Amino acid sequence: MKVIGTVGLPGSGKGEAASVAREAGVPVVTMGDVIRNECRERGLDPAEHHGRIAKALREEEGLDAIAARSLPLIEAELEDSDVVLVDGLRSEYELDRFEDAFGDDFVLVSIEAPFDLRAERLLDRGRDDSDVDREALKEREERELGFGMGTVMDRADVVIQNTDSLERFRERIQTLLQDGPDAVESDESEVEGNA
Numbered sequence: 001m002k003v004i005g006t007v008g009l010p011g012s013g014k015g016e017a018a019s020v021a022r023e024a025g026v027p028v029v030t031m032g033d034v035i036r037n038e039c040r041e042r043g044l045d046p047a048e049h050h051g052r053i054a055k056a057l058r059e060e061e062g063l064d065a066i067a068a069r070s071l072p073l074i075e076a077e078l079e080d081s082d083v084v085l086v087d088g089l090r091s092e093y094e095l096d097r098f099e100d101a102f103g104d105d106f107v108l109v110s111i112e113a114p115f116d117l118r119a120e121r122l123l124d125r126g127r128d129d130s131d132v133d134r135e136a137l138k139e140r141e142e143r144e145l146g147f148g149m150g151t152v153m154d155r156a157d158v159v160i161q162n163t164d165s166l167e168r169f170r171e172r173i174q175t176l177l178q179d180g181p182d183a184v185e186s187d188e189s190e191v192e193g194n195a
């Protein structure tokens, strides 16, 4: 049994890693979905209130609230699958919670790429305004680093520098999912260069 968590700044490739998992039949639990569901429960539009509700959940239920709410979803997937991918850790409180729950079976993967490369890829993706606006992207990642994402990246078991082709990145994620973390050579972390 393996629970593989991903962490990475905007545009680093977490969504692509989740797609590779789904295509390989590996279930994906997206931590952002917990927040989006809570927005809907409270009658709010997730597109507008995502940040506010994430903050409210942490204040109301503790700093590891999103991880705690993700746990039953992960456990349910583990009933039918040997590997589950958890998309989008943000803070050390969340990492601690998953390590407490799964011990050595929890593997943290940091997906990294320099700011300019991520900005370029997001410009092509153009999913929302912060994708095409470099300043908005900077703000978004400063907010995420403010939640302690850099420290989470520092604690990763495996670092994947997503600086090569998309095909190469997808291959490395496939190997990780199929053969486990030992089958993937970890790169050097460049967290400083990301900030």
Ligand SMILES: Nc1ncnc2c1ncn2[C@@H]1O[C@H](COP(=O)(O)OP(=O)(O)OP(=O)(O)O)[C@@H](O)[C@H]1O
Binding pocket: 008, 009, 010, 011, 012, 013, 014, 015, 016, 017, 121, 122, 124, 125, 162, 163, 164, 165, 166, 167, 169
């Ligand atoms: N190695 C690569 N080469 C070219 N394009 C890539 C590569 N890796 C990812 N991309 C593209 O870059 C964009 C950003 O990647 P992705 O959506 O996976 O990032 P993310 O980490 O999920 O970002 P966010 O946190 O903002 O959702 C996507 O359009 C993706 O297809």
